[in-house]
Amino acid sequence: MSDATFEHSQRFELGEVAGNVRLGKLEAMYEELYAEVIEDGVITQDERNQLDKMADSLGLDRARLRRLEQALQAAYEARNRVVIKDLSFDDAPPPATIAPLEPATDQRTLALERRIKFLEEKVVDLERELEDARAHISVEVDFSDVGTTSKDVPDEDPAELARRVRHDPRDEMSLHALFRLYKKANDVDRQWCVAQVLAYLGHANGEEQEIYGKHKEAALIRPTASVTTEAWRRLVFHPEEESLIGEIFSVVVSAVLIGRLSALRRDKQLIKLDPARKQDPEKTTIQAVRCFHWASQILGMHSPPLYADPDYPAFVEMVPGVPPSSRLGAQALSGRSAAELAFLAGRHLANYREEHFVKLLVPSARGLEDIFLAALSIGNPGLPLSAQVKQLVVPIAKAIEPILEPQSVDRLRGHFLRFVEEGGRTNLARWTSAVDRTCARAGLLLANDLRAAHSVFTLEDPQHLGEKMDDLMSFVVSDRYAKLRRQIGIAIG
Numbered sequence: 001m002s003d004a005t006f007e008h009s010q011r012f013e014l015g016e017v018a019g020n021v022r023l024g025k026l027e028a029m030y031e032e033l034y035a036e037v038i039e040d041g042v043i044t045q046d047e048r049n050q051l052d053k054m055a056d057s058l059g060l061d062r063a064r065l066r067r068l069e070q071a072l073q074a075a076y077e078a079r080n081r082v083v084i085k086d087l088s089f090d091d092a093p094p095p096a097t098i099a100p101l102e103p104a105t106d107q108r109t110l111a112l113e114r115r116i117k118f119l120e121e122k123v124v125d126l127e128r129e130l131e132d133a134r135a136h137i138s139v140e141v142d143f144s145d146v147g148t149t150s151k152d153v154p155d156e157d158p159a160e161l162a163r164r165v166r167h168d169p170r171d172e173m174s175l176h177a178l179f180r181l182y183k184k185a186n187d188v189d190r191q192w193c194v195a196q197v198l199a200y201l202g203h204a205n206g207e208e209q210e211i212y213g214k215h216k217e218a219a220l221i222r223p224t225a226s227v228t229t230e231a232w233r234r235l236v237f238h239p240e241e242e243s244l245i246g247e248i249f250s251v252v253v254s255a256v257l258i259g260r261l262s263a264l265r266r267d268k269q270l271i272k273l274d275p276a277r278k279q280d281p282e283k284t285t286i287q288a289v290r291c292f293h294w295a296s297q298i299l300g301m302h303s304p305p306l307y308a309d310p311d312y313p314a315f316v317e318m319v320p321g322v323p324p325s326s327r328l329g330a331q332a333l334s335g336r337s338a339a340e341l342a343f344l345a346g347r348h349l350a351n352y353r354e355e356h357f358v359k360l361l362v363p364s365a366r367g368l369e370d371i372f373l374a375a376l377s378i379g380n381p382g383l384p385l386s387a388q389v390k391q392l393v394v395p396i397a398k399a400i401e402p403i404l405e406p407q408s409v410d411r412l413r414g415h416f417l418r419f420v421e422e423g424g425r426t427n428l429a430r431w432t433s434a435v436d437r438t439c440a441r442a443g444l445l446l447a448n449d450l451r452a453a454h455s456v457f458t459l460e461d462p463q464h465l466g467e468k469m470d471d472l473m474s475f476v477v478s479d480r481y482a483k484l485r486r487q488i489g490i491a492i493g
Contacts, residue, residue: 169473224489246355295345339452347443379416
């Protein structure tokens with residue numbers, strides 16, 4: 001690791017830096033003071049004067065701050081089941097109360113209800129037909145040629161080979177056939193990608209091992225361009241990561257961060273990082289820190305503030321704040337190869353994208369579902385919800401909406417319409433799993449080494465090692481990965 005320089009190619013062109021979560025720092029300072037003011041459930045005149053003085057000194061818009069107060073007040077009252085008393089003489093916003101949503105009346109929501117009812121009935125009918133069909137079908141399977149079908153795959157059928165490898169990235173015969181196909185096409189980069197998978201599996205023959213070793217970078221990748229926003233969506237995102245879900249979360253994630261900060265501060269659980277441990281990536285000699293700065297530029301993102309904390313036992317974690325920070329722990333600060341650090345950095349930074357960041361703030365599936373429904377209800381207040389769901393979702397929506405700008409609310413309206421047009425259903429557990437795989441793919445792009453990913457997964461989650469590596473191997477031999485390597489300038493040949 002001491003030889004790693006984490007430097008870019010002299011021809012490297014940094015494109016648009018985008019995708020990170022955005023939050024106003026001055027408003028966050030006001031939020032911290034307001035959270036302290038309402039901690040006892042009462043706002044006195046002196047406290048109101050203190051709030052107004054800070055707003056004036058920071059040059060903040062009073063109307064915008066009143067909306068922020070409404071959001072924080074709603075979240076506080078829902079969590080503590082009390083009503084905040086504002087004893088100041090100024091006009092204060094009315095206390096937020098939990099009220100059930102009215103039954104749906106608008107045509108869009110009524111149409112959605114009818115569509116859902118129709119689809120539910122259709123599912124019941126199809127399940128009944130499937131059961132009837134199963135009752136009349138007997139299946140005989142000949143297992144005599146199991147394990148030999150891959151040998152019959154013709155080398156000249158790339159579509160069939162690609163399909164087989166997607167289905168089973170450990171299919172040795174299909175991988176050998178793909179290697180021969182790319183050799184015939186004189187596509188050295190894709191030859192090398194297939195050879196890497198075979199070498200990782202221990203199935204590479206002499207020629208494949210030679211290609212893999214010849215082009216295996218001893219140093220880190222040196223791209224000529226950063227990953228563009230379009231490339232993220234078309235090439236890096238896992239196919240099962242529904243883009244609309246991420247777009248909806250990206251609209252509300254800043255508000256969720258504000259709420260999360262307030263909750264942690266109120267519960268005395270907010271992590272306070274030691275300022276002495278904050279690192280300057282341009283000056284530090286700590287390789288892990290330099291790696292994160294290097295990785296962020298390749299991924300077209302801003303690097304979060306980085307803190308080196310050898311007392312933290314794991315690899316790296318996001319620490320909520322304004323802006324959010326990353327704490328590098330003992331497992332990242334020592335004992336890691338350059339490729340392992342690159343994998344860790346790419347995977348972690350991909351979680352900072354505004355489409356993904358809410359998952360760091362709210363890791364539970366139930367919490368994500370509540371926020372998702374709250375976002376939809378802001379986009380369409382007539383969204384039909386059960387009484388039990390309303391009790392959970394309405395307070396969240398009231399804590400989010402006042403912080404949103406009018407254009408953000410408009411975006412949620414548009415996203416709601418798209419959600420309805422696309423069927424009105426989603427699977428957030430599947431989306432969460434797909435985001436994890438997307439982030440791992442970003443890490444692999446930077447590490448350029450399946451064994452580095454294997455080492456990291458082995459240390460943190462050996463139980464799911466196989467399925468995680470299967471997805472990365474499928475990615476390495478895919479068209480998406482080949483196009484991505486060409487796009488950033490690391491393709492061979």
